[in-house]
Structure formats: structure tokens, C-alpha cells
Amino acid sequence: MATDSGVDRVILQQLADRERAAFVERHPRSAAAYSRADHLFGRVPMTWMNKTAAGFPVYLKTARGNRLTDIDGNEFVDFCLGDTGAMAGHSPAPVVTAVTRRLGELGGATTMLPTEDAAVVGAELAARFGLPFWSFALTATDANRWAIRLLRAVTGRPKILVNSYCYHGSVDESLIVVGPDGHGRSREGNVGAPVDVTETSRVAEFNDLAGLERELAHGDVAAVLMEPALTNIGIVLPEPGYLAGVRELTRKYGTYLINDETHTFSAGPGGATRFWGLQPDVLTIGKAIGGGVPVGAYGLSAELADALTGRGDLDLVDMGGVGGTLAGNPVSMAATRATLEEVLTEGAFATMISTATAFADGIQKLITAHGLPWSVSRLGARVEYRFADPAPRNGTESAAGADAELEDFLHVYLANRGVLLTPFHNMALMCPETTLDDVARHHEIFDAALTELTRS
Incomplete structure (x- = not known):
């Protein structure tokens, strides 16, 4: 039952259902805040905030550097960084x-x-x-x-x-x-x-x-x-x-x-x-x-x-x-x-790009180890894993290679363990405060997700 993404859809659905249920348990205050937002169009300040893998968004409490906390007290390593808007980190001094x-x-x-x-x-x-x-x-x-x-x-x-x-x-x-x-x-x-x-x-x-x-x-x-x-x-x-x-x-x-x-x-x-x-x-x-x-x-x-x-x-x-x-x-x-x-100085970019290189190298090793037909693309401090190998060479190929169910599963799996990716795709961005320990944390969770996905 494998698709072009190389995963069993039955296993994927079972894992996704489990992770969404866990997300609801971890975020009762965010769920309540979302349900009360009757006078917001789509219940959010801007409708694209409904692009979420778990049915409702996490509500922000604090943000500093590459760390977020939500109103339920959960802390996240943030690789989304405002979809580039916070590439300098959150609230740099x-x-x-x-x-x-x-x-x-x-x-x-x-x-x-x-x-x-x-x-x-x-x-x-x-x-x-x-x-x-x-x-x-x-x-x-x-x-x-x-x-x-x-x-x-x-x-x-x-x-x-x-x-x-x-x-x-x-x-x-x-x-x-x-x-x-x-x-x-x-x-x-x-x-x-x-x-x-x-x-x-x-x-x-x-x-x-x-x-x-x-x-x-x-x-x-x-x-x-x-x-x-x-x-x-x-x-x-x-x-x-x-x-x-x-x-x-x-x-x-x-x-x-x-x-x-x-x-x-x-x-x-x-x-x-x-x-x-x-x-x-x-x-x-x-x-x-x-x-x-x-x-x-x-x-x-x-x-x-x-x-x-x-x-x-x-x-x-x-x-x-x-x-x-x-x-x-x-x-x-x-x-x-x-x-x-x-x-965002010359020195900061050098560190960010070095960290992103380590991120990309580690992801590629995990994809290879799990035998998945995926690939990794990097642009400086930005890294993306793709559900295709080789990576798409144009926008139409890239759109055709999307797998929304798999993407959502990985996003909610990571979020339940304290890591955020950009909600629109599998993108991870490094800021000046992102560390190799943060990269290792992502990779440990990602490896666990792939282990569960590829079980026989």
C-alpha cells in the first residue's frame, strides 16, 4: 500500500490519528481560545493561520530567540521563525x-x-x-x-x-x-x-x-x-x-x-x-x-x-x-x-549556514537509513525535506509531489515533542540563536517518526 512517498497509508493514518489526539490533550487552553474567537473571520487574525496539522492553532504566550511557549505552557524549538519574518530570531535585543x-x-x-x-x-x-x-x-x-x-x-x-x-x-x-x-x-x-x-x-x-x-x-x-x-x-x-x-x-x-x-x-x-x-x-x-x-x-x-x-x-x-x-x-x-x-551580520549568516548544513546532512542520513525515496534541499540557512528523489526541478513538479497527509503527520508529531516547522511545508530555518543541540533534538524526533512510519 505504499505511495510514491514510500509509506504505508494505513500506518500513516493510524499514527496521524494518535498524534492529533495527543495534540488536543496537550493544548486545552489553545483549543478553548480558538473556540471563543467568534468575531474573527475563520476564528484567527488572518485566515492562513488555519493552516495547521491538528485542527486548531497553538496560541502564543512568549517568544525569544528560537524558543516559543504557548498558553498551555508548552515550549518549542522554533524552526518556523514566522516563515522567515523572524529569521533574526524572536525579539532580538x-x-x-x-x-x-x-x-x-x-x-x-x-x-x-x-x-x-x-x-x-x-x-x-x-x-x-x-x-x-x-x-x-x-x-x-x-x-x-x-x-x-x-x-x-x-x-x-x-x-x-x-x-x-x-x-x-x-x-x-x-x-x-x-x-x-x-x-x-x-x-x-x-x-x-x-x-x-x-x-x-x-x-x-x-x-x-x-x-x-x-x-x-x-x-x-x-x-x-x-x-x-x-x-x-x-x-x-x-x-x-x-x-x-x-x-x-x-x-x-x-x-x-x-x-x-x-x-x-x-x-x-x-x-x-x-x-x-x-x-x-x-x-x-x-x-x-x-x-x-x-x-x-x-x-x-x-x-x-x-x-x-x-x-x-x-x-x-x-x-x-x-x-x-x-x-x-x-x-x-x-x-x-x-x-x-x-x-543579520556576515558572522551571523556564517553560523546560521553552518548550522543549516548540519541540519541538511543529518536529515539526508536519516532518510537514507530508513530507505525512503525522499531528498533534501538547502538554500543557505533554509532546509527542506521533499517527498521525492530526485528533488523537483520546477514548481509544477514540486506541487505534484506534495503529500498533505504525510506532511501534516510529521508536523504534528514534531509539535507534540516540542519542535515547530513552517506550517506550509517541511521547511526549517536557522536563526543566529539556533544551535547544533536544537538540530540534534529535531533529528532525534524525526528519526523516531520515521521508525514508526516504516515499521513492517
Whole structure:
């Protein structure tokens, strides 16, 4: 009764039922809090918090470094880290100090006035990623939206090209996938699309240069918006020569290139852009750079910035569609400066990546020892185990290789023993405070889960 994931479904179901029952016993206060939340849509602050392996979410009490406690008193080693938002760790001391000073001693959460912190952050981002001019948002989603508007304006072209099963937040243009016929179609579950996504977007598979060129040859693509490695569908790494080929093709067809580094920032202090020597025209990023405080940013090449500022017909100051009242606020800028200068430093990344390497190596040894047809992918400080071997090479393969029942079992099994993974997939992220002992704790539990799964 084994599936492609290599596990017996009867055993899997029995274990999953047992673990969900144990989860309910361990979290009575979280269950009660969830049942009382009658005035929240979906009973949670945001509906994606219902992505849980056990029927209701754990409710947070405290968070420091890579440790969480819930309202039932359970402690967790946190490898989720806010799905990258807390890659600096929870409430890192320099960020707490900076934000406390800004709100308390100096005052001013939002003023519509610049602070000197913003210029320092812009210079730091320019040094890390190689793009000289920066602007700020509250989320990477907004940074992507605003970058798209700018590039449509400067090119006069209507369409944006993305990779199938990419992730760029809730950007409308990104919710397109390659269908069975090889053509673009709306991604399943797309909520309230303003128009058919094929009117605004084109799509190509990751690692497919021929497919990319075929779409760019239409001559109507303003920009390719892509992650240098897919992440939210599971880590899909670029094949040799692929990213250089993307850059060559975008230049050939007069199309701008946007690198979304929101998740691929895990590759190092300058993200995948520095790590792989990339040359985007625009770079977007969010989440981790604020140390947990909401922030997004986009960087522009000098050529693009000149082209935009020379356009007197574009309203870049008032109601032209780019900007938000809270963007670049004093608290976000203070937090981002502290995160970049004092937390997510070169030294911190070296430690995080070393720890992630140990995590990946250990997982691969366990998968091999248990004879499972799985694989491991790593991007800097981020590791993912996949229920396929070899690992998928594009988003469509990655989506097809998902096993929701197996994933949920592993998540609840780990949670019942004090380890949290990112709820959307089997991703583990290291922060500066993650230790090799934390890695060993995960591996001990993971090994026990695989032992039970593979019993004859």
C-alpha cells in the first residue's frame, strides 16, 4: 500500500490519528481560545493561520530567540521563525532597544517624515545587494506591487512574467501556473481575481529557458518577477546556467528583471543576488530585514531610477498608485537598521549556514537509513525535506509531489515533542540563536517518526 512517498497509508493514518489526539490533550487552553474567537473571520487574525496539522492553532504566550511557549505552557524549538519574518530570531535585543528608543525616548510611530535611519538602511541594502536606490513599504507584497507598476510605466508593456507556482505574496499577477496543455491558467483557489490572470501575466516553468524565451518573444512583458530559487512551493534550486540565461533573455527582449529575495535572503547577507552574482534591475525584499517588525523594500538600478525620475507624467508623489502612509515609518526604519547592522551580520549568516548544513546532512542520513525515496534541499540557512528523489526541478513538479497527509503527520508529531516547522511545508530555518543541540533534538524526533512510519 505504499505511495510514491514510500509509506504505508494505513500506518500513516493510524499514527496521524494518535498524534492529533495527543495534540488536543496537550493544548486545552489553545483549543478553548480558538473556540471563543467568534468575531474573527475563520476564528484567527488572518485566515492562513488555519493552516495547521491538528485542527486548531497553538496560541502564543512568549517568544525569544528560537524558543516559543504557548498558553498551555508548552515550549518549542522554533524552526518556523514566522516563515522567515523572524529569521533574526524572536525579539532580538538590538531591535528591541531600537524600537523602544524610537517609541519611548524619541517618540513618533508614524509621522510622514523621513528619519536618518532610512538613509542608513538604504546604504546598507545597496552595499549588500548592489542596487543603488531604495524605497520602502510595509510588506514585500507591496514592494512587488509597486515595482510592477513602475516597470509597466517605464516600458509601456502590460504583462508580467512569473514562474509556475512561484510565491510573491498576494500579488494578483503572480497567481498563474502552467496548465496541463502547457499554457498559463489561474492558480487553483485564486480568490476574487480582478480579471483573468492571463490578461495580466505570462508564465514559464522555473529552470526552463526555452519556455521563458517563448513567452518573452511576444514582446509584451514589462518584467520577469522571480525568486532566484523557488521557496514557498518547497525549495527548488536553479540548475547550472539557468539564472545567467534568464538575465541574458530578459536583456535580449527588453524586459526588466525583478529578484524577489524575501525568502532567498537565507542564502547569505546579500541573499542569492550576492551569493550567485546576479544582476537584477529591481530587487524586492521584506520580512526578515525588520527583525520581526513589518517592513518591505525595493531597490532600483541607476538606469531605471533615472528613467523613472525623468518622467514628468508619472505621479510618484501623490496618488499615482505607488506608496502608503505607513511606508518608511520611523519604527520600521529603526528596526531594520538594528537588524542589518547588529543581528543579520556576515558572522551571523556564517553560523546560521553552518548550522543549516548540519541540519541538511543529518536529515539526508536519516532518510537514507530508513530507505525512503525522499531528498533534501538547502538554500543557505533554509532546509527542506521533499517527498521525492530526485528533488523537483520546477514548481509544477514540486506541487505534484506534495503529500498533505504525510506532511501534516510529521508536523504534528514534531509539535507534540516540542519542535515547530513552517506550517506550509517541511521547511526549517536557522536563526543566529539556533544551535547544533536544537538540530540534534529535531533529528532525534524525526528519526523516531520515521521508525514508526516504516515499521513492517
